[in-house]
Amino acid sequence: xxxxxxxxxxxxxxxxxxxxxxxxxxxxxxxxxxGIAVGCAAVVALLNIGHNAQxxxxxxxxxxxxxxxxxxxxxxxxxxxxxxxxxxxDAQAVREAEPGLxxxxxxxxxxxxxxxxxxxxxxxxxxxDPQVAEVLDLRLIExxxxxxxxxxxxxAVLGERLAxxxxxxxxxxxxxxxxxxxxYVFQVIGVLHGxxxxxxxxxxxxxxxxxxxEGMRRLVSAPQVGTVLARTADGADPLSVAPRLQARLQTAxxxxxxxxxxxxxxxxxxxxxxxxxxxxxxxxxxxxLLVGGVGVMNVMLMNVSERRREIGVRMALGARPQxxxxxxxLEAVVLAVTGAAxxxxxxxxxxxLFTLLSGWADFTLAPLSLPLGIGGAVLTGLxxxxxxxxxxxxxxxxxxxxDD
Amino acid sequence: MPESPNQTLIRLQGVTHAYSSHSxxxxxxxxxxxxxxxxxxxxxxxxxxxxxxxxxxxxxxxxQPTQGHLHLAGRDMTLATDGARALxxxxxxxxxxxxxxxxxxxxxxxxxxxPLLYRGEPRNSAREAARQQLRRVGLxxxxxxxxxxxxGGQRQRVAIARALVGEPQLLLAxxxxxxxDGQTAQDIIELLLALNREQGVTLIIVTHDxxxxxxxxxxxxxxxxxxxxxxxx
Numbered sequence: 001x002x003x004x005x006x007x008x009x010x011x012x013x014x015x016x017x018x019x020x021x022x023x024x025x026x027x028x029x030x031x032x033x034x035g036i037a038v039g040c041a042a043v044v045a046l047l048n049i050g051h052n053a054q055x056x057x058x059x060x061x062x063x064x065x066x067x068x069x070x071x072x073x074x075x076x077x078x079x080x081x082x083x084x085x086x087x088x089x090d091a092q093a094v095r096e097a098e099p100g101l102x103x104x105x106x107x108x109x110x111x112x113x114x115x116x117x118x119x120x121x122x123x124x125x126x127x128x129d130p131q132v133a134e135v136l137d138l139r140l141i142e143x144x145x146x147x148x149x150x151x152x153x154x155x156a157v158l159g160e161r162l163a164x165x166x167x168x169x170x171x172x173x174x175x176x177x178x179x180x181x182x183x184y185v186f187q188v189i190g191v192l193h194g195x196x197x198x199x200x201x202x203x204x205x206x207x208x209x210x211x212x213x214e215g216m217r218r219l220v221s222a223p224q225v226g227t228v229l230a231r232t233a234d235g236a237d238p239l240s241v242a243p244r245l246q247a248r249l250q251t252a253x254x255x256x257x258x259x260x261x262x263x264x265x266x267x268x269x270x271x272x273x274x275x276x277x278x279x280x281x282x283x284x285x286x287x288x289l290l291v292g293g294v295g296v297m298n299v300m301l302m303n304v305s306e307r308r309r310e311i312g313v314r315m316a317l318g319a320r321p322q323x324x325x326x327x328x329x330l331e332a333v334v335l336a337v338t339g340a341a342x343x344x345x346x347x348x349x350x351x352x353l354f355t356l357l358s359g360w361a362d363f364t365l366a367p368l369s370l371p372l373g374i375g376g377a378v379l380t381g382l383x384x385x386x387x388x389x390x391x392x393x394x395x396x397x398x399x400x401x402x403d404d
Numbered sequence: 405m406p407e408s409p410n411q412t413l414i415r416l417q418g419v420t421h422a423y424s425s426h427s428x429x430x431x432x433x434x435x436x437x438x439x440x441x442x443x444x445x446x447x448x449x450x451x452x453x454x455x456x457x458x459x460x461x462x463x464x465x466x467x468q469p470t471q472g473h474l475h476l477a478g479r480d481m482t483l484a485t486d487g488a489r490a491l492x493x494x495x496x497x498x499x500x501x502x503x504x505x506x507x508x509x510x511x512x513x514x515x516x517x518x519p520l521l522y523r524g525e526p527r528n529s530a531r532e533a534a535r536q537q538l539r540r541v542g543l544x545x546x547x548x549x550x551x552x553x554x555x556g557g558q559r560q561r562v563a564i565a566r567a568l569v570g571e572p573q574l575l576l577a578x579x580x581x582x583x584x585d586g587q588t589a590q591d592i593i594e595l596l597l598a599l600n601r602e603q604g605v606t607l608i609i610v611t612h613d614x615x616x617x618x619x620x621x622x623x624x625x626x627x628x629x630x631x632x633x634x635x636x637x
Contacts, residue, residue, distance in 0.1 A: 006524050007494075009524070010521075010524065013521050023509075024509055309505065310507055313505045313507065314518070315493075316466060316493060317499075317522060318490050318491065318523060319522050320490040321490075322487070323522065398467040
């Protein structure tokens, strides 16, 4: 009697058998499954940690403003300050000469002791051009910002945290308050909104006291411009403006080393480093997966050797070599798929927990983490399950039946 | 499916079989030629190690002859692939082993349904056929018992039901009563003989028991790898 139906067990039958067999394997199956789950969890968790670390780094650097240019101005080592050093720096001439610039401001820093109502507080003093408000997008909580007319006045604007610190020490400051700095009385004309930490800037604006650059001469004998901040005009490419600004600053500030940085360059570098970091972590996860795969192979080899007689019986009843191969391969795949599913949940959970404990921004799932983790785990199961399955399929029925 | 009488079901021509390809290896079977007609019952007897189980394995396509030709149901199976031999076993041959060889984690019903599942039958119809076959061997009340929950005789009946579920032309039994006590052994032999008599299934039994051998139509004795026909006296 030859049936016209395709020979071999139906798909449903093939899929139901591995579960029965694995139940019989008990603890050994659970250990193999655990190996795969840990490997998959490692891949998923590490990819997600890498991804979220990258997002966090990008978020921090994106806050710098993508149209900001920061020029670091330094005297070369061993240079002695000549007359050039005291020559005033005309920032506005640079801006007018460079159409790609929207605003520019030099920055001169100094540390000072501020006195108010008989109490003192150490603060960072920044001499700036009024245009710094436009460069750094500064907003005021109250009062007004330094204007071009304040260049000769002893007016000052406070960063938000400095104002809060002074208030916490019993020195509440509001516009009109008079601060004593190195024997001079400075009048507070405004308090800034916080802008957060910008890693490209040499100071935290929130913790600083801002005064007109010209006023620095009162407090420091030879104030030096250590940084020039600039913002590119709308539509100008910061990466092409940067070298032109560098050349112009080199002319305007002779004898000094100028290094202009654009956040975009840093962002690209950080993104590349983060990607590398993510793949390194995924590689570590891959090694864990490999170890899990060896566990699967071990369990499957023992499984095949313990079930030689069963293989012989199945062959006697009509199982072809490929039916036997599928039987064992599907057991390995079921182990791997179950382990991968558990590992994926575990990995996402671990990534989420790591993000939470690191105080990073909201957790987002790395798009490739699940396909790579689960796919990798299933392929590992397939790869390491293939050899035991083929060795089972290659048995001759008479050999397998003879085995006790 | 009973064959018409006098049709040759099994034909071995000059079959030699050795377990090692090494030239020094002594063959287990030497130049064996044999024909068995459809519907016959045949005993294979001989001392331990004489080669009778090997002969049964070759007839059952569980092994391949080193030399010679083997025809089964009119087809030359000498050089058939593993897959073709599996198909042939499934569709034409039922096996009954001394050690029953039931799969321990399957119940009686699923053990019996297994050959039909390999044939590609849907699970439900395979189980229905298995249920009927188990009723025929008197185990209608033990369908969902696992082998460990059955007696030796009941296990061998499950094995016979499994051998018959695919309606084979040929039933090969290797010492089917070897692990059973006297009365149970007697019942199993009666069952096998009834199947041969009533359903026309060709029956080949390997046995040590000359009493059983005498009840079959033919008796072949294997002596040091050669066979000779024993005429019942």
